[in-house]
Amino acid sequence: MKFTALKASKLAVLTALASSALGDVFDTINTYPLATDSVVLGHEFNYASDNNVNRLFQGNKQWVQQVKSQDPNFFQKFARGEDPKIMWIGCSDSREAVESITGTKPGEVFVHRNFGNIFFEDDLNLLSALDYAINHLEVNHIVITAHTHCNAIKYALDRNPVSDLIDNWLRRPQSVYTDFRNSVDRLDKTFGEGVISIFNAHQSLHHLVRTSLIQKAWKRGRKIAVHAWLFDMDTGYLHDTKFSVAGPQDLDPRARWNV
Ligand SMILES: [Zn+2]
Structure with a gap:
């Protein structure tokens, strides 16, 4: 997804971070007009073309499932801190x-x-x-x-x-x-x-x-x-x-x- 210069303010991003699920936050961040977006053309990468890195996401999903199967409340404790x-x-x-x-x-x-x-x-x-x-x-x-x-x-x-x-x-x-x-x-x-x-x-x-x-x-x-x-x-x-x-x-x- 390309950055498109929508009129989202920094405050809106912070508000979204504070109140929304992460998926919504990513949508907001992706449309946030970064000061650098005229020189850095970020885009969504096609990880499927490189299994060396794509398998990290697959492995992560398996890890989440394995952890939750052993302890369904693991991530509630995990997110509280180290x-x-x-x-x-x-x-x-x-x-x-x-x-x-x-x-x-x-x-x-x-x-x-x-x-x-x-x-x-x-x-x-x-x-x-x-x-x-x-x-x-x-x-x-x-x-x-x-x-x-x-x-x-x-x-x-x-x-x-x-x-x-x-x-x-x-x-x-x-x-x-x-x-x-x-x-x-x-x-x-x-x-x-x-x-x-x-x-x-x-x-x-x-x-x-x-x-x-x-x-x-x-x-x-x-x-x-x-x-x-x-x-x-x-x-x-x-x-x-x-x-x-x-x-x-x-x-x-x-x-x-x-x-
Ligand atoms: Zn060494």
Whole structure:
């Protein structure tokens, strides 16, 4: 459906959102004269022509039916809000599908993923999610989960330029590799990549627990433990790397804020 510049006001859209069923809202939105509609010619996509994406809608319908058959009131509770007690920081890799590999349900794990599960102190995206998880959801655990066969780690170890943005993004796992290069280069290549994946998760953990964000929460008495895990794609098993930080007592004084 093309956007047609009907005289619908923003207020009308908000009113429709507040009072109507979603189908009516979509009709209203589709006729809303967006400021950009002279340069962006949006239209309804024919998903039937590409089953790779069309099957997501089919799968979604099956999921809804399956969930409702087990619990007819599921979506009434679902829509009320989320109350997860675990935050997962993982790799964007399509195989690190949190609910599937952990047997959890939607609503149980608050998830943030990026290419290589890397924590940067100036990543506003990750920091905002972390702030929300700590101060609003009040999670008790934050898990940084690396995985084997990670392309971010492979790129970091290869040192061959990929593209300007990716090369810059991967500077942290590259520095981890530099620190341990003498040992890692003696290992089998795949095993060495796995080792750097773990050390890279530890590095992200190091930077996360040094933020004032989590240290202030600890100071207020919040129980939050930060863990580093590894998802082994050769076996499907999730492993604890036995490197957790559960409070300021686990930090050297040099890493503590006076909060
Ligand atoms: Zn990855």
